[in-house]
Amino acid sequence: MVFLIQQTMLYAVPLMIVALAGVCAERSGVINLALEGTMIFGAFMGVIFVRMFQNAGWTQENGQIIMLISLILTGICGIAFSMLLAFSAINLRADQTIGGTALNMLAPAIVMFFIYMIVQQNTMGMVSGGAAGWFMIKPQTFGLPKGHSWGPIIDLFINKVYLTTYICILIFVVVSIFLYKTKTGLRLRSCGENPQAADSLGINVHKMRYLGVGLSGFLAGVGGFTFSMTTANMTSNGDVAGYGFLALAVMIFGNWTPLNIALGSILFGLFKCIAATYATLDINGDGVYMLNELGLSPYLYRMFPYIITLIVLAFTSKSSRVPKAEGIPYDKGQR
């Protein structure tokens, strides 16, 4: 059971972070289709930063610090990347879907170009070691011997997990409070619903949308880093396996509200986990083996998130809480 939950979280965490990234942008009225691209860029920059620390002589003992600093730097790179979208969507009032698509094409192109230029192959990893060795929290992190166990409950929380799980929970809390309990959050949401009204009340719609897209870029960058670290062994190959789009599905499934998104990403993470592990690992007592007995193809589990999202869309299209002004450029007119 511990394994199943931890595996699920492995997949759910980047999904949740990136889906929350989507919420920040969409609530301000900008469709961020570039989540995938921003993740790809974030994953690449994350690897670059880790390599920089390694090249500078930092060692495995400082793994958590390297991880945290790289994570924040990656987030900042995500902001920079998302500003391309913000500029075209907000200042040029261009179609946001096309702008997002452009970035989704740009990110892998740039990333692949530079990976080839740097390592002359199609995948770039750490200089030495692997993600689990350097960044995973395990008994050694606390100076305990390798095989130490705290018992099943505590193991679940601190043995063989990544710090990003807790960062994700923190992000969830912060985003929820920000959106619903603060002045800026209220204003940001008003720009996604009725920018004309917000403007008439003296709220700077452009500023709010830049904020929304910037936050989104930060979180998507962090999500890309997390994806790379937890599921791709801290490598970058110009691809995040459609996670950005899956996050978009989670966001829609979660009806643009953080709590539902958290639940949705855990559900989708479970599907991902089943699809990835059940055929190869026999984990008795986790119920996964039983699913294997059902004889369903792993591709079916991989499809589930998308199919479920389509079904949910079909049934909730009338009561959907999609931000009303989403995707519509705001024209300040003569001002």
Added chain:
Amino acid sequence: MPRLEPGTGKTKWYRTDGAVAVYSALISILIGMAVGAVIVVVVGLLKPNISPTGIWEGVRLVFLGVFSTGRSGSALSFGFNAVNMGNMLFRAVPLIMTGLSVAVAFKTGLFNIGAAGQYLMGTMGTLSVGLWLGWAGVPTFVAWICAFLAGVILGGLWGAIPGLFKAFLNINEVITCIMTNWIAANLVTWWFDAHEIFKNSAEGGKVGYVIPLKNVGVVTPKMFMDVLFKGSQANGGFWIAVLIAVAMWIMMTKTTFGYELRACGSNRHAAKYAGINDKKNIILSMAIAGCLAAAGASLYYLSGNTEFYWSTYQKLPGEGFNGIPVALLAANHPIGVIFSGIFMSMLNISGIQLKYLTAYNEYISDIIIAVIVYLSAFSMLFKTVLSKKIRKGTGGNVNDEPAQQLKTADEQNAQEEKEIIGDTKNFEEDVMEDYKQLFDESAGIVHAESEEGGQK
């Protein structure tokens, strides 16, 4: 709006909207290539192992890659390269088709980001039916037709799904397209994974590929392309693509069906008011878009020697997304799509030349393409500046500013209104609206969505 020439009542060709769209596309292309060249230079300067000569070679290949004839001695040589040219046209086929797919949907006010999924479904249909009929010993001509149609129909059905969601539930097609793309990616992988007979196990080192159609002889005829471009992969698929593009142009501009489609795209409510079945047209438009994207895949794999890596569930085919820049560059004009498709293909060829002849790699052409898509956001800016420049100096008209041209009619009315009937609306609101719509259109998309939200 083009200015009418005094006397003739016609607009000079180089001042028409179409001409301005071409100039604007050319500017995007130039900037995109310049960005590529700048990256080549900067990276070259930063990397100690690339010499100034290497940088200069890289820059030349970015612009002229398709004319590269390899190296003579140590220097790059340029000239007519039949293989490159032929391959360029060959690779243009799927790009033209997905470009048409995106363009036709655009005209109906839909953004078909699902071309990738439709392309995959087309691949699956064509390869499976082609191989199956080939093995069954069906005459190759009949097998070819069936394989082509199987792909096209499957793609059309797949494209119709987002259309159905849009028509009956009013769910944004971009979302459903993204979902159906990934469902298609998994379906196709599942299909080939489950059917061992299609897997190419005969040739060593070909793990994960489907058997190419040339093995069963179901192959598109060359139609003189082998004579024109000796040694290249070019075949009759190119002519078929051109023919389809022309047919699409006729359909969109000359027929009542095209009139209806464009009406739905421009204003779904008004179309409905006029008795046009908006739901039917939206579904049809997406189905046609699906057919076109799938036809691209069919023609590509029916060339025979192209091979399909079937374990595609984590990655969507780039052709699907490259249809977007093809359509954007062509301003959604079906005939323009032929040229922009060839251009995109040329960039690909340049990329390959870069990879083999220099220390750089082929991804530079992807960067250029992405930049061009991004620049479509600026197209309004280009068009405004261009229109100003072109129309300046023609004299005689006070209202040379394009923004003002929009209101010329209003202005005339404002003067006339004293006589009979006049301009009576709330000016400021309409002016705002005009500007907004001007912007939206030049970005290449009609905001069907925002018009629907118009009730506010």
Added chain:
Amino acid sequence: MSEYVIEMNHIRKEFPGIVANDDITLQLKKGEIHALLGENGAGKSTLMSVLFGLYQPEAGEIKKDGQVVKIDNPNDATALGIGMVHQHFKLIEVFTVLDNIILGAETTGPMGFLKKKEAREKVIALSEKYGLKVDVDAKVEDITVGMQQRVEILKMLYRDNDILIFDEPTAVLTPQEIDELMEIMRGFAREGKSILFITHKLNEIMAVSDRVTVLRKGKYVGTVNTKDTNKQELSNMMVGRPVQLEIHKKPATPGDVVLKVENLTVPSKIHKNNAVNNVSFEVHAGEILCIAGIDGNGQTELVYGITGLEKASGGKITLLGEDISNASIRKRALAGMSHIPEDRHKHGLILGYTLEQNLVLQKYKEPQFQNHGFIKFDEVRDYADKLIEDFDIRSGQGPITIARSMSGGNQQKAIIARELDRDEPLLVAVQPTRGLDVGAIEYIHSQIVEERDQGQAILLVSLELEEVMGLSDRILVMYEGEIVGEVDPKTTTPEELGLYMSGAKRQGKEAE
């Protein structure tokens, strides 16, 4: 200290191709209700947007208490105590009433956290003080239009504004609600707040205002004391020539039944009740039947149900003896129905199409214009040229003008040309004169009367009482989706109509 709290002197505001405000002066005294009168397009809204900081004028100055001030944005306006209730409410539907009121003027604690408790107390206190009843925790999308307007007023009060602008506030209200609003406005004035009241309705001006400033086609006409003027003088000032408020027409000679509607029911998209509930009536050849009522009482849905734009959930519609209850929109049109839609931009025109393409919007499928699905471009051009001449449609480039670039009046004329030229036995005309000036209104009215005299049946839906009284031969009043009364325009009074429209009076089984 100046006599005026606000002075707008010689304001000029241009838009490309048009001067919306040309040398306009407006002076507002403290504690007065000052009406701003003008036709659609006269520049009232532009002037108020300038005052509220939404537009910057090209020339002129604004003074507050005698000091020149610069208003760059709504924040500046709010800081000067200027608040505005916009014609189209600026509310966020999914937010609560409280969130809407505090938005943009939030009180916060540390870290930008909202302090809603204090805000809530202040809102409740204000709402009790001025009798503006609202449910602070309800979402705006769930409350009535009247309450939404009270929320807008509370927004101004919450910001301690003392210069209040009301932009066409009565358009969405019932007569009773209008009376209430007037009382509230008078209360504000007594308290020393100054009010600018934008309208084109003369009755309201006479009822509530102290002074009136009149604009016409972007120009300043004059300012008068309300007690020294009368309606006729005001309307002359507004239009620029003596206005004939009456429409000349011969008595109707109704013929056979053309349209018969029986127990029609159309569900609402907004609320759970039916938007149109069990409505029955007949329209005869050669008569103008008018559906009157306050906006939002089911008129729009009734027309949608008849024309097929929306599916009816029950009832029967017969056109010339043919049952069209379940027919498609096109079938209904072919059966003999033409339709001038309520919203010319939403339904009436494809703005991206050329004028000629729009003129064949209802006819492109006819053999005259197509051959095996291929459009006959020459025929289309000839037909468009003919209509353009017959109906005097003006545009920059004739038939190839993009509809979007045409003026509102000419867009409407294009629609009317298209629909009248079809010569169908039934014409459904919904607010055919909305947003047009007097000249255009007169023209359209005469066209409609002419059609009637040729024996067409005309179903007219209008919100303008004057139009209803002047144009129709028979009036049905709709209230909350039902027909509550039928009256004869020759014998009824606006007051009686008002009683029906507000639901205070109804014929039939519950009649007094």
